[in-house]
Amino acid sequence: MIPAAFEYYRPKDMDGVLTLLAEHGDDARVMAGGHSLIPMMKLRMADVPHLIDMQDVGGLSDIEITNDSIRIGAMVTQSDIIAHDGLSEVAPILREAALQIADPQVRYMGTVGGNVANGDPGNDMPGLMQCLDATFTLIGADGERDVPARDFYEAAYMTAREDEEVLTAVTLPLPKGGYAYEKQKRKIGDYATAAAAVQIVKNGDTCVSASIAMTNLSDTPIYSADAGAALVGTSVDDAALKAAVSAMDGDIDPTEDNRGPIAFKKHVAGVILRRAIERAWSRA
């Protein structure tokens, strides 16, 4: 499996990247860890005449934690997230999710920026970032702009990012309360049959806020505001769980593929969401 020929560039800074993108338009692609892009190039499903490797661009690999937010550089890898103690303390859901992505080798290479920019509905971080209400920072010829994760995904491989823009960072408010990232997959290294990200806040015995997003159950990640709302004001009892699952079920739109027929996926989505809510609630 050998990809079609391409020109390879390794610019030293973001200006270099943007110049190349301006010059070659949609004939050019940036590469972060390459663990989504290279497989696609090998299968000749991605045609990339000009490949811009970003590994030498500085300033994209930092994790900054302040009193109210977390900023993760686009080139931070999944294994960086797992190894970062400070991050696991303030936002343990990131580590819990990263550990369920792919396998160790892939996690050394796969980046946060690549995972959220890719636009593959199977990627785990887009749903996670929607649950956490993250914001993506994009840079282009005209400077920077921020796009909420919840507005970023349009369809499979179609996002709010323009071809000439690069995603530089993901910023999220410090998550509050209990959390869970639950994923059903056929084997390690597989994309989700269904996955749920849940972040939930408790006051006494009552749920005061809940955020829920689902992965690989539509051509985009699904942030289900209604599923979250179904829990607020309840004690997250069986009736509330049923209401949340039913609201989520109305928002997803899975298709049949080798992971199973639609009815099966909807069933799994319900089981996974219920588990995720119960675990998040027990940690709240």
Place this chain on the structure above:
Amino acid sequence: MSKKMHTTLKVNGKQEEFLAEPRELLIYTLRERLNITGPHIGCETSHCGACTVTIDGKSVKSCTMFAAQAEGAEITTIEGLGGPDDLHPLQEAFKEHHGLQCGYCTPGMITRATKLLEEIPNPTEEEIRFGMAGNICRCTGYQNIVKSIQAAATEMNAAKEAAE
């Protein structure tokens, strides 16, 4: 065809320089250009781990990296860990504990295991199974691979203690 690029790598301590098309995958550079045939091609689709090498301290599937990306990097393959006369403790343990049958997955297994033991010197069975999950074996059923890695860890920890 695109322009060939001048590429420099350090493989198992030896400086290598060559001209290659950017689309050349690192596994082909190692096997066909440099005749380093320890890393194997199992699936060629980033799943089996037979092609695993260590690049600048990371376990990487070399079928999923271009040689051009590794420009300037330090690479270790199974050949760099030990040879017939000076086996690495992991090589010795795989031999002793039947950690291999056909041996096809073994170079990738052992190369990955060196990194795992660096990160977790005294892993539990669960940590081994999780940390080795990127490597597939069609023969052993994994049980003896786990045993071999545990045995090597014990051996390496004892040697470290003795040295201190």
